[in-house]
Amino acid sequence: MQSLTSAIEAALNTADPRAKCFATRDVARRWRRDELAWQFDVTMPDHPARPEAPELLPPTQMPRRGKFGSARAQIALWHSLAHIEFVAIDLALDMAGRFGAEMGEEFVADFLYVAADEAMHFALLDRKLRSMGSHYGALPAHGGLWEAAHTTRHDVTARLAIVPMVLEARGLDVTPATLERVKAAGDDNGVKILTRILDDEIRHVGFGTKHFLRCAAKQGKPPESLWKTLVQRYFKGSVKPPFNDSARLAAGLSREFYAEVAL
Template identity: 35%
Template sequence: MNIYETLEQAILSDEILFKEKLTAQCLDYCIENEISAADDFVPSVFTKPSYASKCHIVDPRELPARKDFESREGLATLVHAIAHIEFSAIDLALDAVYRYPHMPQAYKRDWLEVANDEIRHFKMLERLLNELGYVYGDFPVHCGLFDAAEHTAHNILDRMAIIPRYYEASGLDVSPQIIKKLENKRKNPQVKKLIEALNIIYTEEIDHVLKGDKWFKYLCKRTGKKEGSEEAVYFEILERYHLLSKHRPHVNVEARKEAGFSCGEILKLGARECS
């Protein structure tokens, strides 16, 4: 099995069942075999996201505000937006294995497991979206995560800082707030299903961020960063990618601590207190 060819097929595909099949094959192979790429292997540069054939991609500023969760369409726009994040996350996890072939076997297994989780998350949300009378691609999306992956493709340390430790960790801040807003509508069976899905996703995303934290710190050490300088390195990367000025109305202290963040980092990100 040429796992890198299989990974590329999975990343390029817009069909979730095909992605699921290929990801499972890669994970099974990774569990049983040591994965290595040929010395002349050069990962492809992807010029557009896999979902481009399904979704209308717009600038984030052009996305409609999601405030009306009372109507089926309003709820569907929220489900669709979260499903899109999960679909994007599948490709990012697969790309983390595909693009950096010289990382340890444990790294490859970690991100294939993450991809497997993200596929399950997407399918949960897709079923709910279908129940509401819609399909993935019915609403416009942005490609911010794809762009972030493209911008960090050249540097795996940047990738681990930006994707799991910034974007995915930001989801830990946002998810409880969304669940809180939905709670008073729980009598609606679709809202109840969405809350249940979001709780599953939230719990598992903590583990995903923790995996990113582990490999970020591993790479700091491997690239010769001074011991104890991980926090400074992290914020230097965020500053370089112009992410420090992003407004955070809420920082989830406990979830971030569980996912490997120090209190020093959490306070710099905007939390009022951390102990």
């Protein structure tokens, strides 16, 4: 029987986007069916495989999208969302494979569930791009999204604090405004996609918060102050309003965590 980490590593090292989606869903499916051995005999790669396109650029070099009403700006929006979801597949896979032995089976199950969701989100967004005459890889993309994972590769508590509870939580904040723009443009299909992603991301942030709280309890530290310490240490950006307080609270992330660190 193949080991859990061997299957996860194979998915992480799959560069082609569609093949990565299939590999990720297959790992999650085989885990649910007890077809993977609980063995952590393979080390996760520091950097997962990437396709030749899109070109990855520093945030300061990313071209501006322009006004949302233009076809070019709309394609740029959907492309940026597709890239976020593509990297999110690897973030969830790495979480399960890198920290699963330490954190246990529920942790692995939660983050393989997240990985399968992200693969589905990417597939929806790539299909959306193709319906608009484009595809993933047609435009440059943000090159820094994996940095938070690499920086926190030694510490599961820090990884949980930064990836689900800062980066994914930010998605909860910005998606409603994007939804309104897409709705105003009369894009019903886009509205359905974003609504599905928002609903799923609340659950994903909830998984991260749940396991972070368990880490804090194990360390005997107040979770809010521990989170703030880790954010200050490992997150290079700032935690900025506006916040989607209702979505964050639904994910277990109360204002006690982030109000004082918001800039």
